[in-house]
Amino acid sequence: MSNALVRDGVESTIAPVRVCASLEDALDGVDYVQESAPERLEIKRDLYRRIDTLAARDVVLASSTSGLPASSFTDHLANRARCLVVHPINPPHLIPLVELVPAPWTDDGVVERAAALMVRAGQAPIRLSREINGFVVNRLQGALLGEAFRLVEDGVCSVADIDRAIADGLGLRWFFMGPFETIDLNAQHGIAEYCRNLGPMYYGLAKEQADAREWGPDLVAEVERQCRQVTAAENLPARRAWRDRCLAALADVKQRVLGAQSSTV
Amino acid sequence: MSNALVRDGVESTIAPVRVCASLEDALDGVDYVQESAPERLEIKRDLYRRIDTLAARDVVLASSTSGLPASSFTDHLANRARCLVVHPINPPHLIPLVELVPAPWTDDGVVERAAALMVRAGQAPIRLSREINGFVVNRLQGALLGEAFRLVEDGVCSVADIDRAIADGLGLRWFFMGPFETIDLNAQHGIAEYCRNLGPMYYGLAKEQADAREWGPDLVAEVERQCRQVTAAENLPARRAWRDRCLAALADVKQRVLGAQSSTV
Missing domain, CATH: 3.40.50.720 (NAD(P)-binding Rossmann-like Domain)
Known part of the structure; x- marks a missing residue:
């Protein structure tokens, strides 16, 4: 611009x-x-x-x-x-x-x-039909962040790899479809079939994820250390400006891409 | 094409x-x-x-x-x-x-x-450093889906509104940054400050979300009913083709948008 x-x-x-x-x-x-x-x-x-x-x-x-x-x-x-x-x-x-x-x-x-x-x-x-702590957005974000912090705390993978799992993986469909439509299109006959096939697997994971954990000082220090390798403290303002430029450009592009595609369905 | x-x-x-x-x-x-x-x-x-x-x-x-x-x-x-x-x-x-x-x-x-x-x-x-059920992607997806199904089961909001919460909200940043960088840029001094300010709120939500729930038949039927209002069963193959065309177009556009922006940071 x-x-x-x-x-x-x-x-x-x-x-x-x-x-x-x-x-x-x-x-x-x-x-x-x-x-x-x-x-x-x-x-x-x-x-x-x-x-x-x-x-x-x-x-x-x-x-x-x-x-x-x-x-x-x-x-x-x-x-x-x-x-x-x-x-x-x-x-x-x-x-x-x-x-x-x-x-x-x-x-x-x-x-x-x-x-x-x-x-x-x-x-x-x-x-929302009624008042609820965190409303919807922070409840969804919190659920995903809780697992992200858990994976880092348990030494399963790095902060950068979790960001990549979303930005090069799940986030590509969530950018224009959301989580329900994503799984609705992931089984031949739709979401009920998906739930029949994979519901038990997700229930097993949910039981493993049911330990609500505080983000303790050692964990936060380690996540902070890894984040500062991506963006040094002094570069945070510039990186935020980059984020906003990317968001503006992508919002514009998203309208045109989805508009062009939906007309041919 | x-x-x-x-x-x-x-x-x-x-x-x-x-x-x-x-x-x-x-x-x-x-x-x-x-x-x-x-x-x-x-x-x-x-x-x-x-x-x-x-x-x-x-x-x-x-x-x-x-x-x-x-x-x-x-x-x-x-x-x-x-x-x-x-x-x-x-x-x-x-x-x-x-x-x-x-x-x-x-x-x-x-x-x-x-x-x-x-x-x-x-x-x-x-x-991943080691074997873990669901690997990383399905664990992250499962954590978010668990809360999405919980919100629908509890009558807080509709399936379409949850998809909108991601596709018009959280998904816009996750498309190119991932969850850790998203919150790292959401506090002036980075992720440690974010965790200090909002960690207690997220811990409170995590405790409310710690009831692992099966996706029961009534809940799945209701989610299925709402999904079929978005895409009728006979239109699922066409909608999947639309998804793939959107993904292909967005992958192309993402490279160009991020490439253009990153050179000016």
């Missing part, structure tokens, strides 16, 4: 942003609030109390929180049925996914409106 | 293949054997006994098995130190990863030679 293009991209992104000095000013005439305050319960509880009083009654109040359920900071509000979590994934301008997590009192129509807005903004919303 | 290109690709792939009527003929003058016999222990044990006698002493004997450790079918051989598992991922012409798994008696030099050959053939080998 040329500097002019980067500058135009930044300018067109920043153009609609308005910084407000007061909550009253920020909430004036809005349809939707995406709250991204610090992850501290007392800050959010106080902030929502004020927002709930100031914002027009039909304004959707969505939180970016990755760790707190909406029920923990909206239970005291007069209009709490319009509150939910809309959790983006970092970096949100490059990762389409957002998780919509209702509190027990969130109105279904509010979830619908938040989902529709996210689609219009080019994001890919998924809906 | 035009039909001519497809035909040329098929012809250039098939050209070096020679079908032999006898094991003696197949083993004559070879340096390396990739055995892909049925996954039945008695078949492999008998086959390896015959191969070990017929093949020149320095020929590497590699098995494609995904489920049997090499120790279970090579213990009785005179030259068992030249045997190992070299496990490809389906479809192997589109997924570079191969898992190299030595038996306790496999010679290190044999693993080296198999790894070097795989690299020359355009594959991406990883090395």
Whole structure:
């Protein structure tokens, strides 16, 4: 990308942003609030109390929180049925996914409106039926990371080989299909046949993986040592910029590749 | 791809293949054997006994098995130190990863030679230090699938939403980085900081995920029902062909995107 293009991209992104000095000013005439305050319960509880009083009654109040359920900071509000979590994934301008997590009192129509807005903004919303620790993305990531750390701790293979197992293996299909469709296409008659054939093998592995382990200091030090061989500490910012350039280029390419292929199915 | 290109690709792939009527003929003058016999222990044990006698002493004997450790079918051989598992991922012409798994008696030099050959053939080998159920790829896949089935069984979200959580979320970074580098770049000072901040959260989730569950008939029927809404049974072969076309196009594009980006880091 040329500097002019980067500058135009930044300018067109920043153009609609308005910084407000007061909550009253920020909430004036809005349809939707995406709250991204610090992850501290007392800050959010106080902030929502004020927002709930100031914002027009039909304004959707969505939180970016990755760790707190909406029920923990909206239970005291007069209009709490319009509150939910809309959790983006970092970096949100490059990762389409957002998780919509209702509190027990969130109105279904509010979830619908938040989902529709996210689609219009080019994001890919998924809906959880209820609050659950870690939501869906971090639970899936945690399950895989738990096994990855276990394999390194048990001396089965290196950090780099596990990254390769995903980036040159499982990740190629997960990039455009996800785990269920991947196995659905891996048996002649679909996923039920796959489960019949391989379910017992996976159940055996699950029993071996059922020892929840903390990532202790020695293990973390060893993983850190191996990671620093891939990217030295002083090169982390440059590597993050490389990641974001790759994500941007791949997002663009993915649309074109899948678009071209799906038309010929 | 035009039909001519497809035909040329098929012809250039098939050209070096020679079908032999006898094991003696197949083993004559070879340096390396990739055995892909049925996954039945008695078949492999008998086959390896015959191969070990017929093949020149320095020929590497590699098995494609995904489920049997090499120790279970090579213990009785005179030259068992030249045997190992070299496990490809389906479809192997589109997924570079191969898992190299030595038996306790496999010679290190044999693993080296198999790894070097795989690299020359355009594959991406990883090395396990020892035999372990499921090797690495199916253990990582199983950990994530276990949580995916659990979320559906517990009514948290749909099959399609879990596929979206990966294909529009986690899978975008795993396509080119893998799980360790992903979190290494997600904290300012790298993976040790990430583990300090989020390790306790993941340990909490791991304890919730420690109930190994069988994929029971009702759960499998429900997952199957949802998968058939994405792809009807009669369209599975066409969808598999679509998957392979996407994988081929993305493999090509990935090389170019990462190549272009890495030169500017």
